[in-house]
Amino acid sequence: MNYALHLMIFMSIYGIVAASLNIVSGYCGLLTMAQASYFAVGCYTYALATTKSGMDFIPASLLGMVIAGLMSLAISVPAWRLRGDSFVLISLAVQQMLFSLFQNWTSPNSEPGTWSNLTNGTFGLTNIPKPSFFGMQLTDIESTAALAFGALIVCMLLSRVLLRSPWSRVLQSMRDDELVTRGMGKNVRLAKIQAIAISCAMAAFGGALYASYVNYVDPTIASLDESMAVLCMVLVGGTGNFRGPIVGAIVLLAIPELLRFCAMPDTIASNLRLLIYGLILILMMHFRPQGLAGSYRIS
Amino acid sequence: MIAPTTTNTPQRLQRNLLRASGDQTSVAQVAPAESRPALSISNLTKSYGGQVVLDDLSVGLQQGEIVLLRGDNGAGKTTLINILTGNLEPDAGEIDIAVDQSTESFRFPRKWWSSLNPFQHFTPERLAKAGVARMWQDVRLLPSLDLSDNVAVASPEQIGENPLWAFLKPNAWRRQERSISQATQLVLADLGIAELSNKSPDELSLGQSKRVAIARAVQSGARILFLDEPLSGLDARGMHEVLSLLESLSSSGKITIVIIEHIFNISHIMKIATKVWTLREGKIFTERPEDVRRERSCDTDFQHIIDRLAGDAGAVVNLPLVNGATLTQVAPAHVQDLDIIFEVQDLVVHRGRRLVIGEIADDGIRGLSFKIARGQIAILHAPNGWGKTTLLEAIAGLLPVSSGKILVNNRPVDKMRPWQRSSAGLSLLRARDNFFATLTVKESLEIANNSDTESLSCFHKKRVSDLSGGERQRVLTNSVLGNRHLTIGLLDEPFSALDPKRVEELTETIMAKLDLAGILIAIPSTVTGS
Numbered sequence: 058m059n060y061a062l063h064l065m066i067f068m069s070i071y072g073i074v075a076a077s078l079n080i081v082s083g084y085c086g087l088l089t090m091a092q093a094s095y096f097a098v099g100c101y102t103y104a105l106a107t108t109k110s111g112m113d114f115i116p117a118s119l120l121g122m123v124i125a126g127l128m129s130l131a132i133s134v135p136a137w138r139l140r141g142d143s144f145v146l147i148s149l150a151v152q153q154m155l156f157s158l159f160q161n162w163t164s165p166n167s168e169p170g171t172w173s174n175l176t177n178g179t180f181g182l183t184n185i186p187k188p189s190f191f192g193m194q195l196t197d198i199e200s201t202a203a204l205a206f207g208a209l210i211v212c213m214l215l216s217r218v219l220l221r222s223p224w225s226r227v228l229q230s231m232r233d234d235e236l237v238t239r240g241m242g243k244n245v246r247l248a249k250i251q252a253i254a255i256s257c258a259m260a261a262f263g264g265a266l267y268a269s270y271v272n273y274v275d276p277t278i279a280s281l282d283e284s285m286a287v288l289c290m291v292l293v294g295g296t297g298n299f300r301g302p303i304v305g306a307i308v309l310l311a312i313p314e315l316l317r318f319c320a321m322p323d324t325i326a327s328n329l330r331l332l333i334y335g336l337i338l339i340l341m342m343h344f345r346p347q348g349l350a351g352s353y354r355i356s
Numbered sequence: 357m358i359a360p361t362t363t364n365t366p367q368r369l370q371r372n373l374l375r376a377s378g379d380q381t382s383v384a385q386v387a388p389a390e391s392r393p394a395l396s397i398s399n400l401t402k403s404y405g406g407q408v409v410l411d412d413l414s415v416g417l418q419q420g421e422i423v424l425l426r427g428d429n430g431a432g433k434t435t436l437i438n439i440l441t442g443n444l445e446p447d448a449g450e451i452d453i454a455v456d457q458s459t460e461s462f463r464f465p466r467k468w469w470s471s472l473n474p475f476q477h478f479t480p481e482r483l484a485k486a487g488v489a490r491m492w493q494d495v496r497l498l499p500s501l502d503l504s505d506n507v508a509v510a511s512p513e514q515i516g517e518n519p520l521w522a523f524l525k526p527n528a529w530r531r532q533e534r535s536i537s538q539a540t541q542l543v544l545a546d547l548g549i550a551e552l553s554n555k556s557p558d559e560l561s562l563g564q565s566k567r568v569a570i571a572r573a574v575q576s577g578a579r580i581l582f583l584d585e586p587l588s589g590l591d592a593r594g595m596h597e598v599l600s601l602l603e604s605l606s607s608s609g610k611i612t613i614v615i616i617e618h619i620f621n622i623s624h625i626m627k628i629a630t631k632v633w634t635l636r637e638g639k640i641f642t643e644r645p646e647d648v649r650r651e652r653s654c655d656t657d658f659q660h661i662i663d664r665l666a667g668d669a670g671a672v673v674n675l676p677l678v679n680g681a682t683l684t685q686v687a688p689a690h691v692q693d694l695d696i697i698f699e700v701q702d703l704v705v706h707r708g709r710r711l712v713i714g715e716i717a718d719d720g721i722r723g724l725s726f727k728i729a730r731g732q733i734a735i736l737h738a739p740n741g742w743g744k745t746t747l748l749e750a751i752a753g754l755l756p757v758s759s760g761k762i763l764v765n766n767r768p769v770d771k772m773r774p775w776q777r778s779s780a781g782l783s784l785l786r787a788r789d790n791f792f793a794t795l796t797v798k799e800s801l802e803i804a805n806n807s808d809t810e811s812l813s814c815f816h817k818k819r820v821s822d823l824s825g826g827e828r829q830r831v832l833t834n835s836v837l838g839n840r841h842l843t844i845g846l847l848d849e850p851f852s853a854l855d856p857k858r859v860e861e862l863t864e865t866i867m868a869k870l871d872l873a874g875i876l877i878a879i880p881s882t883v884t885g886s
Contacts, residue, residue: 218526222517226505227509234496244481
């Protein structure tokens with residue numbers, strides 16, 4: 058039972074992150090590689106805010122969302138002028154910068170979490186408290202799973218409202234033809250800043266959930282592999298509508314779990330997992346480029 | 357040709373227009389406000405790399421006018437329209453736009469400090485807010501939005517465009533959205549395509565999409581419309597639709613229209629134009645439509661080209677095809693024995709599930725068949741939406757063929773890949789998306805397997821994207837007809853955007869190829885005037 062709940066928590070967290078990436082990649086047509094680093098911003102902010110100043114879940118995750126939203130300017134301002142391959146490279150650069158920041162903001166002489174040793178480098182931050190609301194802590198896995206699933210539902214509903222509003226229509230027309238959209242008097246620069254900030258803040262919220270569940274963060278969660286994994290979820294699930302990414306997150310998280318039941322040694326299974334990921338992506342790109350449940354094809 | 361405004365289209369659009377501008381007067385009371393200036397340009401200068409395109413140009417525009425902007429290829433029509441819609445910054449000059457009660461002025465060159473202010477840039481969105489809109493030559497509807505959204509997205513001042521209000525004021529934006537969507541439905545109903553409102557723009561004919569693009573510009577609250585070739589590629593029906601829409605818009609007296617149009621369609625625009633601007637040597641000469649109409653009487657039209665191709669002793673045969681299309685086969689006098697080099701037998705093409713080429717007969721689907729001999733030119737004139745482009749692309753192998761045979765030199769090519777067909781002698785010039793923007797002219801000629809790399813050597817080092825519309829068309833036709841193996845050249849609307857001199861040159865180029873090959877040209881069915 059715990060195993061199923063654990064899986065549900067992970068699916069919810071990655072569902073949120075994939076849904077956040079969908080706003081940028083699916084609706085703005087900007088393929089970003091930096092999503093995991095904003096996820097990590099949420100993780101670290103939550104970890105520091107709870108361990109150092111004893112904040113509750115809600116203010117700590119809100120703080121993470123605000124910081125990630127502000128830091129999203131690093132990719133949204135370049136996106137004013139760049140799109141396609143150049144934007145991918147910019148987002149890759151931001152991803153690497155944030156990753157090395159998490160890895161290197163450390164000093165052996167001071168306590169983890171102080172200004173000179175903010176992230177504690179590769180050792181990461183430990184003892185992150187379970188989510189607590191107004192002093193009440195959720196210690197058992199059932200309530201954490203309920204929180205994660207509830208959070209997924211709320212994120213889905215919010216993104217559904219957003220992605221059916223006139224705002225998303227502007228994003229889609231900007232994705233289709235930026236010059237025509239500008240010619241209709243739309244402020245596309247503002248729309249890009251808004252979309253990327255909302256997306257990064259949502260990823261950071263996923264990060265806060267992750268940190269509160271795993272109780273430990275280290276820089277690997279901000280690695281490029283993580284960004285790619287989230288991107289795969291979006292590509293496999295499909296972009297351009299709000300359910301695609303959730304489908305992708307569920308499918309891609311379920312596959313390695315299914316392999317567990319094949320009675321294979323772990324060493325083989327973990328390699329096989331990568332092989333299957335690759336195979337799925339290739340087959341998807343070939344036979345269903347819009348994704349399992351998607352309505353727009355990222356080119 | 358333009359019927360008086362009999363449908364309810366004009367009134368409704370006018371009503372929308374009045375509602376948008378907050379004007380309560382009824383349509384009948386609106387008199388054209390001839391005297392009020394809408395746009396004034398003074399001392400506008402623009403040059404590219406030392407070549408002066410616009411030279412100290414000054415001109416003014418009154419509200420409610422319909423202006424035809426004409427000029428030879430490369431005269432700077434597109435440059436001027438790009439500047440006036442904020443897509444390009446001029447080197448020097450002044451632009452004043454007066455719409456409704458507000459006035460926007462732009463002075464160039466800009467002072468260095470004004471370039472520091474990010475809100476003062478000369479951009480398309482700023483000019484759009486000032487009331488200027490543009491219809492692009494290739495229409496550019498938004499492919500992933502449906503038709504009603506394509507029009508609705510243009511509405512100004514939408515509450516729900518701010519994501520915060522989209523969350524916090526759902527009722528307000530939903531209410532506004534309902535009224536926008538009602539207005540959109542009315543507009544689409546006026547254009548006669550209400551039933552297509554949930555369809556994608558790909559399913560429209562060209563004439564319909566041009567009208568949707570104009571409606572979109574009106575929806576955005578624009579008072580000055582720049583239309584880049586609104587009639588090109590349209591058949592008689594499409595032209596009528598677009599012209600009556602334009603006439604009804606301008607008759608409200610609130611909308612000012614500037615139209616760029618190329619030579620074949622100028623005579624149609626002259627029926628509604630109130631003023632003509634001729635762009636020559638970087639200056640604008642304003643003329644009265646009456647004078648231009650007189651001058652037009654001796655002009656080129658497509659019949660002249662056919663007559664020239666045929667010569668005195670040539671043969672012209674009109675072969676009726678399905679659904680109102682005609683294939684005019686022109687054989688110059690020296691083509692005596694008909695050596696058939698290209699044959700289409702019983703061709704049926706579907707796009708998705710829709711039957712495009714072929715017609716439904718009692719005993720199943722009857723396909724399209726025709727033959728072209730060496731030295732012959734076949735001109736396919738068909739209405740918009742008939743499937744001219746589909747036919748040519750299917751012949752060239754870019755689209756799958758459902759059934760039927762295509763023979764080049766009596767060799768079936770329908771099982772071949774597009775590149776194999778090209779070596780077999782098929783060469784296609786598409787009507788759009790037909791050039792590699794970043795290649796130089798020499799590289800484009802070489803990549804097209806062109807035997808004659810010496811021609812056009814004056815352009816060789818230029819990029820194709822830097823050429824003017826007419827020059828580019830010339831390079832493209834040359835590269836297509838220069839295919840080393842050319843047996844049959846397929847040209848999709850090759851004469852669009854050309855001035856009379858270029859039409860002449862292109863006709864020469866085509867005739868020079870006829871010794872070895874046959875040519876199939878597709879054009880919309882009005883151009884012949886038949």
